[in-house]
Amino acid sequence: MAMSGPQIGGFSLIFHAIILIVSYINGKILRLISLITRFFQKKKSPFPPNSK
Amino acid sequence: MTNLSYKIAVIVPTSNEEDVIVETLQSIMKLVNGKDLYVIDDGSKDKTIQLSKLFTSNVLSIPHSGKAGALNFGIKYYNLTKKYDYILFMDADTQPSRNFLKFSLRHFRSDSNKDIIGIVGRVKGQGVNWISKYRQWEYQISHLIHKRAQSYLKSIVVLPGCATIYRSYIFDKFRFPKGTLTEDMDFTFMLHRSGYSNFVFEAKAIVYTQDPVNLKDYIRQLLRWYTGFWQNVRKHEIPWKGQMLDLEVVILAIEGLYNSLLVILLVTSLIPIVINNQISILGIPFLIDFFLFFLPTLIWSIISDRDYSRILLAPQFYLLRFLSSLIFLRSFFSGFLSLEMAYMWNTKRYRYSAKEATQ
Numbered sequence: 001m002a003m004s005g006p007q008i009g010g011f012s013l014i015f016h017a018i019i020l021i022v023s024y025i026n027g028k029i030l031r032l033i034s035l036i037t038r039f040f041q042k043k044k045s046p047f048p049p050n051s052k
Numbered sequence: 053m054t055n056l057s058y059k060i061a062v063i064v065p066t067s068n069e070e071d072v073i074v075e076t077l078q079s080i081m082k083l084v085n086g087k088d089l090y091v092i093d094d095g096s097k098d099k100t101i102q103l104s105k106l107f108t109s110n111v112l113s114i115p116h117s118g119k120a121g122a123l124n125f126g127i128k129y130y131n132l133t134k135k136y137d138y139i140l141f142m143d144a145d146t147q148p149s150r151n152f153l154k155f156s157l158r159h160f161r162s163d164s165n166k167d168i169i170g171i172v173g174r175v176k177g178q179g180v181n182w183i184s185k186y187r188q189w190e191y192q193i194s195h196l197i198h199k200r201a202q203s204y205l206k207s208i209v210v211l212p213g214c215a216t217i218y219r220s221y222i223f224d225k226f227r228f229p230k231g232t233l234t235e236d237m238d239f240t241f242m243l244h245r246s247g248y249s250n251f252v253f254e255a256k257a258i259v260y261t262q263d264p265v266n267l268k269d270y271i272r273q274l275l276r277w278y279t280g281f282w283q284n285v286r287k288h289e290i291p292w293k294g295q296m297l298d299l300e301v302v303i304l305a306i307e308g309l310y311n312s313l314l315v316i317l318l319v320t321s322l323i324p325i326v327i328n329n330q331i332s333i334l335g336i337p338f339l340i341d342f343f344l345f346f347l348p349t350l351i352w353s354i355i356s357d358r359d360y361s362r363i364l365l366a367p368q369f370y371l372l373r374f375l376s377s378l379i380f381l382r383s384f385f386s387g388f389l390s391l392e393m394a395y396m397w398n399t400k401r402y403r404y405s406a407k408e409a410t411q
């Protein structure tokens with residue numbers, strides 16, 4: 001079967017569209033968190049730039 | 053041909069495919085060498101075997117045993133699970149795009165824990181007439197929205213036999229099951245039930261497939277697909293196992309049955325319109341379906357594919373949707389409520405050129 005399932009219609013479309021929107025927002029939030037984490041990790045680095 | 057740093061086998065199961073096999077094998081040869089291409093023939097009586105031998109020496113002819121039987125036999129006979137990292141299955145009427153492997157295999161490469169079991173490509177129709185243009189619309193919604201969301205939820209309902217790459221070790225553990233009309237869906241459900249649910253959908257990995265071009269073949273194909281769906285619902289005891297797959301399939305099944313009822317409601321609502329010249333309340337679900345689902349998604353597909361002729365086909369498309377709904381209801385009785393397990397995997401092939409596939 002080449003389709004994603006049998007019949008398609010409004011209910012399943014709304015359900016899957018919500019899942020996609022949530023996953024998109026989730027991805028953006030995770031990316032933001034990782035950027036913030038990286039930013040603060042850089043600031044708190046135990047090795048000063050002129051340590052040598 | 054793509055320069056490959058990994059071992060991938062391509063298996064094409066065939067059964068009287070002389071009209072389409074040359075174009076299909078030509079498109080596959082742009083992805084892999086002939087030595088990695090395997091044609092497993094399920095008792096063809098036409099020139100399929102001779103034509104296949106022009107492309108590869110790995111052509112195996114076995115007595116008719118059905119698609120699942122042919123695939124299982126071919127994998128075992130050529131010992132593919134030991135020789136290859138990945139196995140791609142390609143139907144004889146389906147042609148992969150040039151970048152199919154590039155876009156799909158990157159998921160395996162970035163998956164160091166080997167959690168991903170399979171990559172599903174996007175199926176596109178070729179739109180040669182109004183019936184196959186209708187199928188293009190269905191593919192667009194069903195892949196770009198449904199399957200993409202299913203991939204996120206790890207609840208992909210069917211790994212299509214025409215566009216899926218598996219890690220080869222899966223076939224050390226499992227074989228394609230027999231006994232239902234949709235062996236790819238049966239296999240997918242079996243993997244879910246065995247705890248293997250991590251499949252990824254890749255929209256850029258495109259294959260172009262043939263679709264029915266007349267109503268008789270269209271009805272026949274839908275009867276096979278839908279009856280197979282209900283057989284699998286019953287066989288895999290949906291919705292009683294509590295997996296995401298169960299939720300997904302229940303939503304799709306209810307949706308299909310609702311669509312069938314919608315057709316009946318519409319016909320019923322026409323009676324007061326004819327008798328009293330009044331719009332019946334029964335027609336409201338139909339109006340919602342038409343204006344809030346069908347028309348917006350059709351316009352989206354038209355803009356996306358830039359095929360503006362499709363708007364003129366909207367009435368035919370909606371009638372075809374009605375027909376599909378009634379077939380779904382009929383399949384519910386034959387596939388779910390009865391024990392009918394007729395076996396037929398041959399679908400009608402057409403001798404027309406796949407222009408898009410060569411792009």
